[in-house]
Amino acid sequence: MAVPQPQRLTPEQSAFFDTVRGSGAAILAALHAFAVFDARLATLGTTLGYIWLHMFFVLSGFLIYAAFGRYDVRSFLWQRALRIVPPFLIAVTLTVMVWALAPLFFSSGSQTFMHPTNRAGIELTYLPSTLLMINGLLGGTLSANGPLWSLAFEVWLYGIAALCVAGGRWRWIAWCTIALITFRNLGFISYGLAWAAGWVWASLHAQGRLSVPGWHLGLFVSVAPYSYALYITHFPLLLFLYGAWGERIWTGPFAFALVVALNAWLGPAIEKSGPSLAAWWNARARSKTTAQA
16 A cells, blocks of 8 residues: 655644744653652643543654655564664663662662652663563563554554555554454553544645644753653653662752753664664664675
8 A cells, every 4th residue: 555645744834843843852851750759749740641542652653654654564573673773662661770889879779669659769661561562562661661552552553554555464453453452451542542543644644635734942952962862761760760869759850951961961872773773784784794895
C-alpha cells in the first residue's frame, strides 16, 4: 500500500510539532518529579500524564505517516531502529547504574527509600521483558524506569504500520497482532486510537483537506532536540536524586531542573547515537574495502 507523499511542512508548522514534543517531555518529567518527591501528587500526575501521552501518540501517528511518504518499509524500519534502540539501551544502562550506585548514597544503605512515594526504591524488576520490548505483553515494565511502557507501545505501532503498508498477507498479520496485543493489554486501545487519529490527520493533510497549526513556543521548541532522551532517562534520575538528597519533598523542583539541564547538555548526543554509530560503522567498512583494494 503506497502512502501519498505528504505536504512539506513549513518552518512554522515544524516548530508547532517541536512545541508539542518539547512541552510533552518537559511536562511529563515535571509531573513525575512531583509524584516521586510527594506521594500526595502521584494521582494528579498520573492523570495529567495520560492526557499528555495521548497527545504524543497523535503526534507520532502524524509523523510516521510522513515517514512512509519518504521511505520504503525496510528503510523505515532501519531508520526507526537507529532512532529508538541506541538511546533506549543508554537509558537502560543508566537505570542499572543508578541502581548499583544507590546504596552508596541512600540513607537506607540499599536501593530502597526510607519514606517511599511513587516507588519503594530503585528496583530492576522486569528488566528482561523491558529490554526485549515485550513489557505490557509478556511481563511488566522495568520498575525503575516506568515510562518505558509507552515506548513499547510506540514500537509495536511502528511494526503494525509497517505491516499494513506492506499490504497483502502482512495486513492480516497486522490485524492479528493488534488483536493479540489488545487481548493482553486493554490499555493499548486508547493509545492505538490516538496514534491512528494522527495517521488520519496526516492523510487528510497530504490531500490538502486538514491543516497544521503554525504557532509555537520558543521555550519548548528548544527542548525538542532532546525530548526523547529526557523522556526515557528522567525517571531513574529522579528516583536516584530523591534518595540521594535525603528524601526531602522540597528538593523536587531542583531535581527536575537538574534532570532537564543534564539532558540539555547530553540529550542531543544521546538522540544522535544511532545515526552516529551507523556513520562510524559505514566509514569503517569503507576504510576496510579501500585497504583491501
